[in-house]
Amino acid sequence: MPEYDFETDYLVVGAGAMGIAFADEILHRDNQAHVTLVDRRSKPGGHWNNAYSFVTLHQPALYYGVNSEPLGRGGHDLVSKAQILGYFERVLEKLQKTGRFAFLSQSEYQGNGRVQSLVTKERSQTIRIRRRLVDATYSQVTVPSTSPPPFDVEDDVTVVPINALESLERPWSHYTVIGAGKTGLDALLFLLSQGVAPEDISWVVSQDSWLVTRESILPQNLLATFSHQLKLCSTITNTTELFHHMEQLGLFFRVDPSIEPTSYRCATVSTKELEKLRSLPHVIRKGRVKSITHQTMHLVNGDIDVAPDTLFINAAANGLAKRPARPVFEPDRITLQPITHCQPTFGAAVIAHAEWRLPGDEAKNSVTCPVPHPTVPEDLPVALHTMFYNLQCFPLSMIGSVNRMRLNAMNHVGFLDNLKLLWAYIRWHRPFFANMQKLFPLEKPKPTQATKKPENAD
Ligand SMILES: Cc1cc2nc3c(=O)[nH]c(=O)nc-3n(C[C@H](O)[C@H](O)[C@H](O)COP(=O)(O)OP(=O)(O)OC[C@H]3O[C@@H](n4cnc5c(N)ncnc54)[C@H](O)[C@@H]3O)c2cc1C
Incomplete structure (x- = not known):
């Protein structure tokens, strides 16, 4: 049996936006959990460290980052690279204050709990993972x-x-x-x-490419956007029709x-x-x-x-690749993936919440069907189908907390708009799911050849 240098509940590999969003949510929900975050880079923030200085978020900062800490000035504010990197440093300082968090920078995860420093050969550690390995590298961003x-x-x-x-x-x-x-x-x-x-x-x-209209994802327009999507997906006969209707409505360019x-x-x-x-x-x-x-x-x-x-x-690199979906919860690991359309950090936080709140992997996987990053127009209706499927699967015990999450865009929409969206959902969900299932049947990822017991656990 290997000798362990220390123990942790969750070994999160990757200190990008998704790994940090997971760590933040699990540490704030579960006051017993210990999290260790590992990254090859010296600083948190993943691919943002290599981005050009004039890059900004392309969606509102209001619902990007982690649940426990606001980012940006609200409304349509798209924060810069410098603000994003400063934000993630602040978040890590906050997590460190819990006393249940460790960040191993410039360290590579090499499997079986082994973490090797990229600076000195002398620093190689074997970590006992008490609960799960969390793979926060799956999105494979290329800058x-x-x-x-x-x-x-x-x-x-x-x-x-x-x-x-x-x-x-x-x-x-x-x-x-x-x-x-x-x-x-x-x-x-x-x-x-x-x-x-x-x-x-x-x-x-x-x-x-089809382009998302930024105005359509501002909080004040989300009700209209989601209502139109529900309604259109209930009646369309193909993807081209969906995009053309959305273009006429000003949702896509x-x-x-x-x-x-x-x-x-x-x-x-x-x-x-x-x-x-x-x-x-x-x-x-x-x-x-x-x-x-x-x-x-x-x-x-x-x-x-x-x-x-x-x-x-x-600028020919494809920043976010479409990865084959794999089950989020497997016996040996959690693989962080988006579970709604183009909202990766919200997905990571909901996965952490499901890990804490729900019993058993079957229940956890039933609300976290992955929504891979899109590459072709057909991926949009598939994403909407999977996203609304996940949302309707949330058990009552999760709905309240997920609705109140900072990373949930709908949390920034007024009470009345949320009621109206609920009404639109009640009105359209049956024809929506019937039509989507006919045109784009829901495909749940198949279990991989995962090991039967947690990696590196006794
Ligand atoms: C230009 C741009 C703009 C974007 N704007 C938005 C936006 O407005 N809203 C939004 O929601 N999303 C946006 N995104 C997407 C989002 O910010 C993240 O890019 C996405 O979630 C991917 O982040 P990540 O944490 O999964 O991956 P990464 O940022 O790539 O982090 C993964 C980390 O894992 C580390 N790693 C990999 N392998 C190992 C190993 N073996 N050992 C140790 N460390 C390892 C890497 O060093 C890296 O730091 C944008 C993306 C880009 C490229």
Whole structure:
């Protein structure tokens, strides 16, 4: 039997937003629990540590982070990278004050309770996990600053990650942004905000995406958004119809209304930002970039001349990948995943709550069916189906606490709007579930080959 250096109830691997949201909720609910958080990085906040300085949340900070600590000024405030990192440091200080929390920074989890320092070989610890291992690394976020370009680049061509825009040493004559996800949009909006003329920017869009209208997820509009979604999903016959109706209602955008998007990644823009994106005259839709030489950009469906003195910004990394869903609760572990549409920290907190409140993994899994991060339009109705399924499965013992969670967007909506939403739910839930089950049958993740007893437990 191995010798243990110390014991903990929950060994949470990953001090990103999800791992911290889990730790916060379990420590505040269960006053007996001890939590150890491990991360390769020196500071909490996960991928935000590598993000560009001008990044902000793309949804309101009002319901992002952890349950016990507010973030931002409320309303539509989207906080910056610096604010997010400061926030997570503050949260960790608060958790440390419980006396039941430890943070092992610059340490790698290597399985079987083993944690190895990345700074000194001398510091290798074996931890006895009394309850569960919590995998908070499952979302596998890739940030463009840490991803090389997925195309060939000739020596005299300058390709930089988006982070380089914050420290340019001179102005360039032309900028070409490669990528149409959240990072690509941020690069374009940053250049425009700095006064670069739209005609001095080219934008490579390999796939058009549906974009969430930021206004539709502000607290004052959530009632309308959810009510429309319930109603539309009760009657649609396919995904395209759903998006087109939502576009007419102002819930979704596409940059070019004449093109049917083939991608949907939950990127969010405001109406004003959309106008700016639409002002760009050079949008290149010739598929993915294959290679760039001094004179020519080769794309899958054709070539484009390169303007002299062009800086290429590589925003082609897919920040949040769609991972296959796996059961959240398994005998040896908890795998943190979103359980509502594009609200990962809320999911992590609800999972912690279910772990504390509900008896047995079957009951816990029944309210936490994963909602993988979307990549294609079809993922939206599937996500809505799973999300409303989870919500209707909450037992009475959980409903009150989940409704009051800071991370629950509906908690920031007035009492009357909540009543109206309940009414909309009562009115539409039967046709909603009947239609969704016919078009997009609910798929619960299959148990994996999990070990039968808790990892590293006796
Ligand atoms: C640009 C951008 C904007 C976003 N805006 C919003 C928003 O407005 N609202 C919203 O709800 N969500 C938003 N998100 C998503 C959300 O913030 C998080 O990105 C998402 O929840 C993923 O966080 P995470 O904690 O799962 O992963 P990460 O942040 O990647 O954290 C995982 C951590 O695990 C560590 N790790 C991995 N393996 C090991 C190991 N073996 N040992 C030790 N440590 C390990 C890594 O070092 C990392 O720090 C945004 C994401 C991006 C990229």
